Amino acid sequence: MKHGPSTGSLLIIGGNEDREGEMTILQRFLALSGGLDSPIAVITTASEIPDEVWDQYRTAFSHLGARKLSHIHFNSREDAADPEQLRGLTDAGGIFFTGGAQDRLLAFTGNTRAHDEIRRAYLERGACIAGTSAGASAMSRFMLQYGRAELEPEKGSIALGEGLGFIERIVVDQHFSERQRLPRLLSVVAERPELFGLGIDEDTALLVQPGRSLEVLGHGGLTVTDGSQAITNISDLEPHDCLRMVNVCLHVLPSGTIFSQQESDGSFDAPLPLQIFLSTLTQ
Amino acid sequence: MKHGPSTGSLLIIGGNEDREGEMTILQRFLALSGGLDSPIAVITTASEIPDEVWDQYRTAFSHLGARKLSHIHFNSREDAADPEQLRGLTDAGGIFFTGGAQDRLLAFTGNTRAHDEIRRAYLERGACIAGTSAGASAMSRFMLQYGRAELEPEKGSIALGEGLGFIERIVVDQHFSERQRLPRLLSVVAERPELFGLGIDEDTALLVQPGRSLEVLGHGGLTVTDGSQAITNISDLEPHDCLRMVNVCLHVLPSGTIFSQQESDGSFDAPLPLQIFLSTLTQ
Numbered sequence: 025m026k027h028g029p030s031t032g033s034l035l036i037i038g039g040n041e042d043r044e045g046e047m048t049i050l051q052r053f054l055a056l057s058g059g060l061d062s063p064i065a066v067i068t069t070a071s072e073i074p075d076e077v078w079d080q081y082r083t084a085f086s087h088l089g090a091r092k093l094s095h096i097h098f099n100s101r102e103d104a105a106d107p108e109q110l111r112g113l114t115d116a117g118g119i120f121f122t123g124g125a126q127d128r129l130l131a132f133t134g135n136t137r138a139h140d141e142i143r144r145a146y147l148e149r150g151a152c153i154a155g156t157s158a159g160a161s162a163m164s165r166f167m168l169q170y171g172r173a174e175l176e177p178e179k180g181s182i183a184l185g186e187g188l189g190f191i192e193r194i195v196v197d198q199h200f201s202e203r204q205r206l207p208r209l210l211s212v213v214a215e216r217p218e219l220f221g222l223g224i225d226e227d228t229a230l231l232v233q234p235g236r237s238l239e240v241l242g243h244g245g246l247t248v249t250d251g252s253q254a255i256t257n258i259s260d261l262e263p264h265d266c267l268r269m270v271n272v273c274l275h276v277l278p279s280g281t282i283f284s285q286q287e288s289d290g291s292f293d294a295p296l297p298l299q300i301f302l303s304t305l306t307q
Numbered sequence: 308m309k310h311g312p313s314t315g316s317l318l319i320i321g322g323n324e325d326r327e328g329e330m331t332i333l334q335r336f337l338a339l340s341g342g343l344d345s346p347i348a349v350i351t352t353a354s355e356i357p358d359e360v361w362d363q364y365r366t367a368f369s370h371l372g373a374r375k376l377s378h379i380h381f382n383s384r385e386d387a388a389d390p391e392q393l394r395g396l397t398d399a400g401g402i403f404f405t406g407g408a409q410d411r412l413l414a415f416t417g418n419t420r421a422h423d424e425i426r427r428a429y430l431e432r433g434a435c436i437a438g439t440s441a442g443a444s445a446m447s448r449f450m451l452q453y454g455r456a457e458l459e460p461e462k463g464s465i466a467l468g469e470g471l472g473f474i475e476r477i478v479v480d481q482h483f484s485e486r487q488r489l490p491r492l493l494s495v496v497a498e499r500p501e502l503f504g505l506g507i508d509e510d511t512a513l514l515v516q517p518g519r520s521l522e523v524l525g526h527g528g529l530t531v532t533d534g535s536q537a538i539t540n541i542s543d544l545e546p547h548d549c550l551r552m553v554n555v556c557l558h559v560l561p562s563g564t565i566f567s568q569q570e571s572d573g574s575f576d577a578p579l580p581l582q583i584f585l586s587t588l589t590q
Contacts, residue, residue, distance in 0.1 A: 175484040175485065175508065175527060175528075176484065176508075176527060176528045176559070176561060177559055201458040201459065201487075201490070202458065204484075204487050206489060207484070210559060225458065225459075244458060244459060245458075245459045245549060253580075255578040255580070266528060266561035266562070266563075267559065267561065268559065268560055268561055268564055269557075269558065269559040270558045270560075270577075270578045270580055270581050271556055271557075271558065271578070271580035271581075272556070272557040272558070272559070273554055273555070273556060273557075274493075274552075274554075274555040274556075274557045275552065275553045275554065275555070276459070276460055276493060276550065276551065276552040276555070277551055277553075278459060278549035278550065278551055279549070280549075281551055294553075295538040295553045295554070297536075297538070297553055297554035298553050298554075
């Protein structure tokens with residue numbers, strides 16, 4: 025995905041973000057989306073209870089002062105091609121994907137007119153694209169379709185599918201510390217050592233602004249697994265066997281972490297072992 | 308601690324080992340202790356319910372066929388200096404530290420005659436020294452005295468004390484995956500990057516046989532955190548602040564992992580990034 029000067033921002037939220045108290049993350053989303061008068065679209069396609077979910081976000085965003093909210097829900101790929109149903113997207117300054125099931129979201133929006141419209145909003149109109157929980161998983165090109173909750177990393181415990189593709193070379197897992205998901209994020213990089221695993225805690229978000237900065241905000245942290253230098257025995261194993269993994273590189277970046285990018289050469293003011301990871305995020 | 312040809316073995320158990328079914332770990336302990344006719348001492352000093360705990364192990368070991376079992380419980384440092392109470396130790400082929408509280412165990416046995424006797428059993432008589440849960444924590448020179456259960460690694464969330472010192476440069480945490488203890492094991496290596504953090508799962512043990520081999524057995528895995536190359540912001544933080552940690556090296560070694568040591572040069576048949584870790588275990 026080619027980023028230019030009008031690329032917007034991605035807000036990848038680990039689920040269960042505060043929707044009643046200070047709402048740090050939702051507030052930031054509105055600011056990144058152009059402020060309270062900017063059109064905001066909430067896409068509930070991932071959810072099987074779209075009206076309830078929309079109601080929660082409508083209440084939260086209204087409480088924060090947002091004035092132009094629209095609810096978008098595709099129940100089929102036809103819906104996602106219907107110009108009538110895309111109206112809320114064409115001028116949106118912010119597009120928010122709620123939680124639910126990432127498979128459902130992809131099945132109904134992947135490679136549709138709606139998808140094109142959202143891509144255009146992000147790349148050409150500077151919009152903020154946010155996703156929480158399933159919506160966060162779906163942001164990247166490689167998406168965790170399912171992952172068993174095991175205590176140890178196991179061969180065959182995860183499956184990757186195609187996501188919405190707003191960001192390359194990462195796989196996002198959410199509710200990360202709360203649901204003890206390190207083993208499956210290790211399995212991801214054992215199976216696909218060229219990808220980075222990103223574990224985002226609840227009420228925590230990674231904000232990616234290509235060419236500008238990366239930031240962790242909210243209440244928890246971001247955990248990164250890098251298996252590019254790891255030595256594993258995955259090719260010797262049968263499905264369900266526990267993996268041996270040696271030399272996995274791990275980063276823990278708490279809320280408040282900000283890395284900004286130099287205009288001159290695109291490098292980051294960050295410790296050297298993070299440079300490669302950070303630059304892949306904004307490629 | 309200097310190891311010679313008559314050094315025995317250390318069996319460091321992550322707690323909650325099977326005491327009713329196949330009892331893989333307890334069976335191995337008996338074998339390493341010289342078999343069913345070898346004297347076995349069970350030390351319940353860590354526990355506040357020593358009779359119940361002794362009863363469990365007596366039943367389990369008897370069931371496995373062990374014939375010479377003795378129960379040792381020190382309620383004071385005087386107990387641990389009393390020759391009458393040390394009788395079970397002087398000819399023991401196996402010494403087993405039960406769970407409870409590691410502080411209590413150290414308070415009553417650290418640097419006592421009992422401690423000398425156990426050290427002698429390990430170094431000069433080839434005995435197997437086993438510890439489970441609190442007993443596992445106490446095995447090393449640096450012992451996790453307490454560690455708060457946080458979702459993120461935090462400054463000041465752990466405290467190290469002096470353990471029984473049978474092994475150097477490691478800090479053991481138990482019930483590791485079950486109680487989600489990675490954050491505190493990361494805190495350990497952030498505070499003390501010269502030490503390795505060892506997280507041992509329940510019903511899982513690390514067997515150390517200096518000069519011979521290392522093995523992970525049981526049902527879970529061993530997780531190693533190595534912060535020697537990590538970059539953290541710990542010196543800029545206040546207590547309770549979340550740590551930023553970049554470039555932590557992580558190893559996950561499942562049950563069944565065995566590394567044997569070459570007689571010629573003491574090196575291990577293991578991937579290179581593990582060599583330093585493995586050789587520190589048998590120093």
